[in-house]
Amino acid sequence: MSGAAPVAFQAIFANALLDREGPIPAGLxxxxxxxxxxxxAVHRNNMIASLLQTLAARFxxxxxIVGPEFFNAMGRAFVAAHPPRSxxxxxxxxxxxxxxxxxxxxxxxxxxxDVARIEAARTRxxxxxxxxxxxxxxxxxxPAEATDAIRLELHPSVEIIRSRxxxxxxxxxxxxxxxxxxxxxWCPEDALVVRPRLEVEVRMLPPGGAAFxxxxxxxxxxxxxxxxxxxxxPHFDLTDNVxxxxxxxxxxxxxxxxxxxxxx
Amino acid sequence: xxxxxxxxxxAGVGFKPVHFRDILAAAQPVGFFEVxxxxxxxxxxxxxxxxxxxxxxxxxxxHGVGLSxxxxxxxxxxxxxxxxxxxxxxxxxxxxxxxAWSSHxxxxxxDLLPLPYTPQTLARVAEHIDxxxxxxxxxxxxxxxxxxxxxxxxxxxxxxxxxxxxxxTGCGLxxxxxxxFVSCANLGGRPHDYLNAFPLGRVKEIHLGGHHxxxxxxxxxxxxxxxxxxxxDPVWAxxxxxxxxxxxxxxxxxxxxxxPDWPTLRVQAEIAEGLLTHARARxxxxxxx
Numbered sequence: 175m176s177g178a179a180p181v182a183f184q185a186i187f188a189n190a191l192l193d194r195e196g197p198i199p200a201g202l203x204x205x206x207x208x209x210x211x212x213x214x215a216v217h218r219n220n221m222i223a224s225l226l227q228t229l230a231a232r233f234x235x236x237x238x239i240v241g242p243e244f245f246n247a248m249g250r251a252f253v254a255a256h257p258p259r260s261x262x263x264x265x266x267x268x269x270x271x272x273x274x275x276x277x278x279x280x281x282x283x284x285x286x287x288d289v290a291r292i293e294a295a296r297t298r299x300x301x302x303x304x305x306x307x308x309x310x311x312x313x314x315x316x317p318a319e320a321t322d323a324i325r326l327e328l329h330p331s332v333e334i335i336r337s338r339x340x341x342x343x344x345x346x347x348x349x350x351x352x353x354x355x356x357x358x359x360w361c362p363e364d365a366l367v368v369r370p371r372l373e374v375e376v377r378m379l380p381p382g383g384a385a386f387x388x389x390x391x392x393x394x395x396x397x398x399x400x401x402x403x404x405x406x407x408p409h410f411d412l413t414d415n416v417x418x419x420x421x422x423x424x425x426x427x428x429x430x431x432x433x434x435x436x437x438x
Numbered sequence: 439x440x441x442x443x444x445x446x447x448x449a450g451v452g453f454k455p456v457h458f459r460d461i462l463a464a465a466q467p468v469g470f471f472e473v474x475x476x477x478x479x480x481x482x483x484x485x486x487x488x489x490x491x492x493x494x495x496x497x498x499x500x501h502g503v504g505l506s507x508x509x510x511x512x513x514x515x516x517x518x519x520x521x522x523x524x525x526x527x528x529x530x531x532x533x534x535x536x537x538a539w540s541s542h543x544x545x546x547x548x549d550l551l552p553l554p555y556t557p558q559t560l561a562r563v564a565e566h567i568d569x570x571x572x573x574x575x576x577x578x579x580x581x582x583x584x585x586x587x588x589x590x591x592x593x594x595x596x597x598x599x600x601x602x603x604x605x606x607t608g609c610g611l612x613x614x615x616x617x618x619f620v621s622c623a624n625l626g627g628r629p630h631d632y633l634n635a636f637p638l639g640r641v642k643e644i645h646l647g648g649h650h651x652x653x654x655x656x657x658x659x660x661x662x663x664x665x666x667x668x669x670x671d672p673v674w675a676x677x678x679x680x681x682x683x684x685x686x687x688x689x690x691x692x693x694x695x696x697x698p699d700w701p702t703l704r705v706q707a708e709i710a711e712g713l714l715t716h717a718r719a720r721x722x723x724x725x726x727x
Contacts, residue, residue, distance in 0.1 A: 187551065204588065
């Protein structure tokens, strides 16, 4: 007998799964000559191997950049620090990019966490709510004088990742979207992740584009959002950016300006 | 009440998104598809688009892997609520879960962990199944686990434990024949004894899957329920044995790792369908005689 009540038995079993070097729970048996420690190792291995597989499936570009040995070592440290809190493993690894930022052995690969941020956003976009984008025709039908004051509701899948590194290029080269090649012009890039319909897309935003979209996402009207973008990039072109936004399917609703001075 | 919640008596396949195009390209000789409920709990996107398309064409079985019914701690109400919404949305022909636990103190272990079989754990599992069936407004199926260790605290044989749970709660049973083979090999039992004692009248679905022999342990054979290979010959034989006793039962082929191409997986379902056809013929001969 283990001597423990079932609830205590599960606590002991659970702790022994997490403390991988520790002793195994009392009361585990296997027919001779099998070793109960070897049998318990099946459960220890099921957990860690399946979670490393989950991380590798969610962060393939990050895994490719550092190689499987480094990635799995980092993954083990992550699993130990952040074991899953939900059986919905699609969300497992949301904290992985921040963990990479703080993971000393990965410090030399300064862009790794931002690549992981794109990959984490891709999974969230994959599972985000469906919403049909606003058509170009619906936008074109707005009276010209009304457009400045409208607000746009962005697609639920939209995420923006701003980086000090050429993050979209690095991601694309490590996920088969572009050929691996030396990056001659090492400059900051902002990534847009969106799934307007069924395909998740990763795009590089033009200068000012991230500030513009973040302002729209915060509920600012087009005119104010454009001012944010202009403050960052004097060449920001509102017409081009709005056209791009509509054609990429980023907007799901046009919210007309509230007319002030009129009885509600 | 239970007639609305039955799978077609035919062979089904565990759905993998990589097969989606192949499956939709033509009518498949498959009675139903089964999916892991936890993979369809996001808000939208391709996962739901796939499931909608499958559900329009085939019967659907939802198979949970994360409810932790065997936990001594309370069920995760949020997870149960997600399951309810999924069942409401897709109206599956069946919902099944495992006699196992997978969460403790909020940590999810992503594994099916063993529990001792005692009057106390039996009462707890029955209570959890009552709660799930009340929440989902349907009887569920409970699956026998694959075991790697025996637990000294157990006082009730697994088959009796499952039979008693089924009797107390009205839940059906999901008999995983591969799990029987794996557990017996690992713990030293005889699969035929296990199956002959099993309450086959309560079995509403059978699972078949592949296992492999762990190469690290040559002194004592250790089988891993890995679902990464075809169904093994001795498991097919045990399956035929079950059908000979119980008659035809809806049967699922599971292949979750190193997933093969669709034709390879379909062949597994066709073998099961062949054995089901044989069992049907035998049954009609018996009833004609």
